[in-house]
Amino acid sequence: xxxxxxxxxxxxxxxxxxxxxxxxxxxxxxxxxxxxxxxxxxxxxxxxxxxxxxxxxxxxxxxxxxxxxxxxxxxxxxxxxxxxxxxxxxxxxxxxxxxxxxxxxxxxxxxxxxxxxxxxxxxxxxxxxxxxxxxxxxxxxxxxxxxxxxxxxxxxxxxxxxxxxxxxxxxxxxxxxxxxxxxxxxxxxxxxxxxxxxxxxxxxxxxxxxxxxxxxxxxxxxxxxxxxxxxxxxxxxxxxxxxxxxxxxxxxxxxxx
Ligand code: SF4
Numbered sequence: 001x002x003x004x005x006x007x008x009x010x011x012x013x014x015x016x017x018x019x020x021x022x023x024x025x026x027x028x029x030x031x032x033x034x035x036x037x038x039x040x041x042x043x044x045x046x047x048x049x050x051x052x053x054x055x056x057x058x059x060x061x062x063x064x065x066x067x068x069x070x071x072x073x074x075x076x077x078x079x080x081x082x083x084x085x086x087x088x089x090x091x092x093x094x095x096x097x098x099x100x101x102x103x104x105x106x107x108x109x110x111x112x113x114x115x116x117x118x119x120x121x122x123x124x125x126x127x128x129x130x131x132x133x134x135x136x137x138x139x140x141x142x143x144x145x146x147x148x149x150x151x152x153x154x155x156x157x158x159x160x161x162x163x164x165x166x167x168x169x170x171x172x173x174x175x176x177x178x179x180x181x182x183x184x185x186x187x188x189x190x191x192x193x194x195x196x197x198x199x200x201x202x203x204x205x206x207x208x209x210x211x212x213x214x215x216x217x218x219x220x221x222x223x224x225x226x227x228x229x230x231x232x233x234x235x236x237x238x239x240x241x242x243x244x245x246x247x248x249x250x251x252x253x254x255x256x257x
Contacts, residue, residue, distance in 0.1 A: 003190040006183055007045070013178040014046045021161045023173040024132075028058040030173070031130040033121055034088055036064060036077045036196030038188035039136035043176055044086065045191075047134065061128055062088030065120045067113065068096035071199035080194050093120045096200075109202050118165075125170050133165065137174045140181040143231040144213045152209060156243065158235055180228065 001009075018024050032047060034040045044062055051060055062081065066074050074090045081088040095116040103112055125133050137159055146158035161177045164170075176184075188195060197203060221227050240248040 001186065003187060006187045006190070007049075010042060010176075010179050010183055010187065011046050011049055014043075014175045015050060017161060017175055017178045018050070021173075021177075023162055023175055024054075024056070024058055026056040026058070028132050029128070029130045030058060030060050030132045030134050031121065031125045031128060032060050032062045032134045033136065034062040034064045034077065034081075035136070035198065036073070036194065037136070038184050038193060038195050039138055039141075039176065039181075041080075041191075041193040041195075042138075042179070042184045042187060043134060043136040047175065048086070060134075061130060062086055063121070063124050063128070064088065064090045065095075065117055065124070066090050066092045067117060067198060067200065068092070068094055069199040069201070073194075073196050073199075076194045076196055091120060091124050093117075095120065113200065113202070122165060122167050122170055130170070132171045132173055134173050134175060136176055138176040138179045138181050138184060139228060139232055140214070140217075142174075142177055142235070143217065143228055144210055146231060146235060147213050147217075148209060151213070156245075178232075 024030070030047070032040075032044050034044055044060070047060055051058060064074060064077055066072060077088070078090065093116070095113065098116060099109060099112050103109060121133055125131075142158050146156075149155045149157050159174060160172075161174045163172045165172050217227065224230075
């Protein structure tokens with residue numbers, strides 16, 4: 001498939017998600033979280049294109065949070081933004097320093113880092129008068145999170161395409177919820193977008209569990225090409241009566257050991 005066809009398909013799926021979940025409304029000012037990875041670039045390109053043709057008015061403000069990890073290449077991000085006519089901004093933070101100084105023994109480096117990054121995103125959204133924050137999680141992220149939570153956290157939860165942030169002010173949206181990672185990968189390769197990782201010391205370790213889930217899904221996908229769609233659909237057709245949560249079902253009598 002050529003770049004035009006893949007992009008058109010990704011745009012159609014994103015437009016569908018925007019419509020299904022009411023992700024974008026008139027006069028929205030949307031902070032587009034641009035990590036520098038392929039997913040965030042895809043989101044920026046797609047939303048920009050949709051914005052140009054939308055019957056409503058909304059603004060996109062690409063923002064990269066620089067956590068301060070050595071080697072995080074913000075210059076490459078800025079250069080690509082400039083070359084392609086985007087006006088983005090880099091928000092420098094002292095997150096790495098704060099993690100190094102305040103992380104308590106036995107607590108999760110990633111959880112602390114993610115909390116600080118979220119805080120920086122919301123603070124920047126407030127500073128720039130943005131009412132929404134767009135994150136580039138794609139279909140595979142959603143179903144992997146669903147399985148990760150079941151396998152490792154004992155919860156039945158994934159990520160919502162539209163959610164009021166914990167601060168009660170901003171709305172977090174995930175417009176790529178219907179877009180498969182493989183499409184983004186193909187597009188990113190053809191388009192030659194820079195793929196910048198955060199250069200953090202935990203990346204490889206954090207991704208091990210997700211990688212296992214990815215491999216499991218890929219394996220099962222060979223026998224069942226509809227597997228990913230089915231998992232995504234399952235999140236939209238929850239049947240609480242057939243689950244064990246006592247707060248939503250009267251069927252549970254005994255605690256599960
Ligand atoms: S993988 Fe790295 S950047 Fe991501 S949350 Fe963990 S420490 Fe932070």
